[in-house]
Amino acid sequence: MKEERLQKFLANAGISSRRKCEELILDGKIEVNGIVVTELGTKVSEKDIVKYDGKIVKPEEEKVYILLNKPIGYVTTAKDQFNRDTVLDLVKINKRIVPVGRLDMYTSGALILTNDGDFVNMLTHPKNEINKTYNVTVRGIIKKEEIRQLENGVEIDDGYITKSAKIKILKIDEEKNISRIQITIHEGRNRQVRKMCEAINKKVLALHRNSIGNINVKDLKLGNWRYLTNKEIDNLHKKY
Numbered sequence: 626m627k628e629e630r631l632q633k634f635l636a637n638a639g640i641s642s643r644r645k646c647e648e649l650i651l652d653g654k655i656e657v658n659g660i661v662v663t664e665l666g667t668k669v670s671e672k673d674i675v676k677y678d679g680k681i682v683k684p685e686e687e688k689v690y691i692l693l694n695k696p697i698g699y700v701t702t703a704k705d706q707f708n709r710d711t712v713l714d715l716v717k718i719n720k721r722i723v724p725v726g727r728l729d730m731y732t733s734g735a736l737i738l739t740n741d742g743d744f745v746n747m748l749t750h751p752k753n754e755i756n757k758t759y760n761v762t763v764r765g766i767i768k769k770e771e772i773r774q775l776e777n778g779v780e781i782d783d784g785y786i787t788k789s790a791k792i793k794i795l796k797i798d799e800e801k802n803i804s805r806i807q808i809t810i811h812e813g814r815n816r817q818v819r820k821m822c823e824a825i826n827k828k829v830l831a832l833h834r835n836s837i838g839n840i841n842v843k844d845l846k847l848g849n850w851r852y853l854t855n856k857e858i859d860n861l862h863k864k865y
């Protein structure tokens with residue numbers, strides 16, 4: 626019978642990324658055969674009864690990879706403490722999928738969901754540097770110097786300087802006093818694009834993620850989703 630490390634078993638079962646599963650174990654949230662286990666090296670097999678949150682964790686199931694075009698007004702969590710609509714309300718399948726990374730409630734666009742914990746880890750690890758492209762509408766007329774600052778790095782989060790970004794001006798509307806730019810970054814700090822715009826004193830009016838790697842949502846209506854193709858999944862394993 627195949628034995629594997631508890632954190633791998635949990636990640637494969639779609640509970641979360643392997644790193645998060647390690648935290649669940651260390652926090653005493655996992656039971657094996659009725660006993661709370663906090664040892665990361667613990668090995669389990671199909672004959673063991675593993676429980677998380679009092680519920681039995683079923684061993685590995687078929688992996689699914691989904692691309693959602695998230696509308697605004699939905700939170701990116703599996704379960705929301707305030708009972709708000711979540712992205713999982715839009716993707717109703719009978720597998721325990723989790724979002725890869727996060728889009729803010731008022732950000733729309735490309736969001737991947739999967740039950741493959743290793744894939745989540747891979748895509749969210751900073752060393753993998755997967756490009757994400759956003760269309761941003763800001764109030765005011767953006768200046769060349771501000772574009773240069775965004776490209777070279779601005780300070781967010783108490784001293785953190787963002788890595789180099791690619792910026793394209795899409796539209797400057799002097800009458801409406803708004804600018805639309807496209808920002809490509811390969812980091813995924815919390816609310817990064819909004820904070821980058823704040824750093825140059827520009828208020829974000831709308832934020833949409835067009836693409837993750839070379840996967841984009843232009844053929845998906847807001848609120849719709851589709852399975853990723855094998856080729857797209859393979860491509861995400863490569864760097865951009």
Ligand code: URA
Pocket residue numbers: 727728729730732815816817818819820832
């Ligand atoms: N950056 C943000 O500020 N918000 C998002 O939702 C994604 C990236």
